[in-house]
Amino acid sequence: MKLKKRYTLICFSLFFLYYGCDYIDPIDTFEPKLVIQGYLYESKTFSNVVLKQTVSDEDLLKHIYYQENDFKLISDAEISLSVDDSIFIFLTESPDKPGRYVVKPDSNSFIAKSGQKVTLDCIAEDQYLSAETIIPDSIFLDMLYPANDIYIDSTDSVVIRINSRDDNISYFVKVEENEEFGSDVDFIYHNYLPSKRYFLTTNNTVIIPNNFFRYFDIEYKIIILNLDQNLFDFYRSLTSPPFNPEPVIMHVMGGLGIFGSASQAEVIVEVKKIGD
């Protein structure tokens, strides 16, 4: 009898324990969050801020299927920018593009300058979101020799020097083939080199791998962005696998998205094979 009681107790405990290991499907806990998307470019006029909401997986697939990226846009938000905590700029929703917020027509346009701290505050859907960015220094590319022609062989990388006050900048590079080249008239082949601060620790040199240049004797446009901390962290943390995801570093309080700034420089080069 004692033995029976003991086994009953053990079985009951195991049953209790099994159901005590509570499992919750995270999908059922989905609550939409505000998503901000806004960029400031050094020495350029401020364009706009886009406000969205996250969607559940099912809706997302539908939008991806139709290759839409702007979905679930949020209207009627109150969004403002403050520059160095002294100048305040209020944004208004663009009448022809819902979810996009621009500087009010009666206000002066805003041109970002390096070193400025710009703070964004947003209230919408009973949620509050804020973010801030510091406009990075302007950058210039060294003149390439002669007439921006680059001579490489089939294994060389292309090296470009960046001039900047900062010796340790974060950059993002885009290389575009000339749109009018050969049979690929309608196809813009572009490669992106993710921002890698470590290339610039000793000198401001960008090394673009050889496989970014598919053909010789054509022009390539090389665009280099000097990123602020927000964009730098965002870019570098995007390369995360889905199985055990690492959070993307966004620097946005109260929501998701990215509010960052950059300075831009670009150059058009013609890549030629050594010996030609």
Place this chain on the structure above:
Amino acid sequence: MNRIVKRFFIFLIISKTCLSASVSGLNGIVLDSTSYEPLIYANVFIEGTTVGTITDKNGYFYIQAKPGKYRLIVSYIGYEKNSTSVEIKPNKTTKMEIKLKPTSVVLEAVEVKGLSKTPTLSSAIFLQHRDISVVPVAGDKDLARMLTTLPGITFNNETSAKIYIRGGDPDQTLYVIDGAPVVFPSHLFGIYSMFNTDAIKNVQVIKSNPPLEYFGKAGSVVDIINNEGNRDKLTGNVKLGLLNTSSNIEFPFALGTMGFSFRRTYFELIKWTLLSLTDDKDINPNSGLPEYYFHDFHFKTVQQLNEKIKLTINGYKSRDYLNNFNPDLRFDSAIDSAEDKNSSNWQNEMYSIKLETFINPQTQISFQYYNTKYNVVYSGTNTLLYNRIPGIPDNDTYDYFNQFNDQGLYVRANYRGLANHFLKTGLYITNSSYRLTMNGQFIPDSLTHTGDNTYISLNAQDSWHLSVLTELQIGSRITFSKSLNKPIFDMRVVFKHFLTERFTIKGGLGKYSQYQNMVTPQGLFYLESVDLWIPATEENPPVESRHLVFGFDYKSKTWGKLDVEGYTSATTGNLLLNPYEIKSSFFSENFSVGSGYSYGIEFLYEKNLSDHYFRIGYNYSKSFRKYNFPGREKYYRATFNRAHNINLVANVKLSDKWVLNTSWFLSSGQPYTAATGAAGITLPLNIDVTLYQLSGINEFELPPYHRLDIGLVKNFKMLKRKAQFEINVFNVYNHRNTIGMEQNIYLMAKRKTEPIYFKMMPILPSIGLNVEF
């Protein structure tokens, strides 16, 4: 520094005085009567008194007693009790050699009433070779899997041999073979034991608060003692299984013994098992399936050079090969790439030479030199399927090499000449060096780093019997290193008190330092199965850990044994290899320093009878980590942490020939980070990406884990030799436990109709034949 040297010499002078003291006593060795193997932790006591001890790791014992005639009782689990008359003469030490006869009936050891004079350990479990066989397994007898049936020891998943003890990271467990450390023995898929169990004689697991003679790690200890070998005749065994073969041979040699054991797998067959890991529709038939095998080798010789000097030389070497590994195999076939190929091999090797001598019956000194090495090579090509920036070059070719080398000289001295004290001291001089090279798309050109560090460490410990019923252990350790700017102190205090003959309370606290760290690359998915070892340096300070343990145990011949322990620990200096990318400035930009804490309570009930053994263990534990890295600044649950764990192990002798082994696990699911929603974002230069809305780190738990394993062993004679035929069934009711949840956006959408989990092992039967000679 001068003061420390001065004090050390004063200590030596005092020791010398002590050593010359002459006392009455009894010393000797306890051996197995058939193989002449020394028996570790056998109970030795004088009948009718509270005077007694247990044998040490060499089978030696020493008892101090007044002159007179006594009856000495020696007992050990699985052996017949021995009773011998003995006379202790004034100012003399009587020498004895006691041989115990093994018995097929499992007899419990008769224990001395009161405490022994060999230090008792809190949080420690002592296992004999036969204990490892109790747990049924899919492959060969598995030490790691056996350990995970004990409360407080858990595993990350079925495909990994890494074990987590009381919330510590795997690198915080010190593995020791015959006194020498092994860097990190592990094999893939969790089916194989980290060591060849044929070679193992005893294992002592100290889950927390270990004695200070164990150097270099901040958490637990797995102390393995290999067979010394048969001193009488050639013995051994050959084992054939579906997936591996192993053999062990021991024989008398010169002035002692010699033993070898070897193991080789033919795990290439696992391809077919892996095929069933995922649903048929998700498998790309063109994917490269992995080929995996390993071999390992143990060697040990013990030579009794004269009555007082014993020489032990032992070695261990293992090498694993993994070819054509495609980490994308588990994902959707539509985006899988047949071209992805990775290969890896890693090896552990260790050898040591130990000289042990008795200066007098109370004083034992040993000198041990060891050299241990770990290296891993990993290389391959991967399609970067999950890079969220479109247009990044499709393929990444990389190679990776890491080597860690540790060597040292241990000088240890034990002294039992003082009444009610057992003194231990040690001087350790060790050198650790490492080399790391990495090349690849996300790694700056030719990232190469090397470094080394030398440590000098002194430890002193005393086990003090305050009374027959109360024992206090105190110890401290000081460590110097050329790259650490100040000496590092560690300490340990443990007490044990018998409230009644059956009921004991115990507790302890300690502070420990760790001089080797293992980190695993995060976010670079093809490197996640690679472990990187680096020694502590000035910019990578040692991990420090503080332990607190308290509990009680209750023993009764009719009721069984119940052991209850609560614990808490806190560590600082934990290392995280930053997710996302690896930079050229080695330490400062690649690693984040963090901290962690754990707490829990454990229950272990054991019942041991002549024809069956039953054990149930339960533990509740929580472990947290945080790092100085964005998003990880606040404490979050460690990925390996399963809050509730319950393990049942039963070993039933069905008849003279048949034995049934069973084990059943039930535990909470592991925590994980979930994507619950997403949004589209357009980055500068018109790059469209999908941004996932993630939960907090490890905020959710996977479904509970449970599994039943059953093994049936038949004992019989084959060619007039003892043999065993084994049938083991892993995961009997084929419960496909969950290792993780897919977060791919396409699969997320499918979750509305079916959960997308990555599953672990299905039912896996295996057979094996073991022949002894």
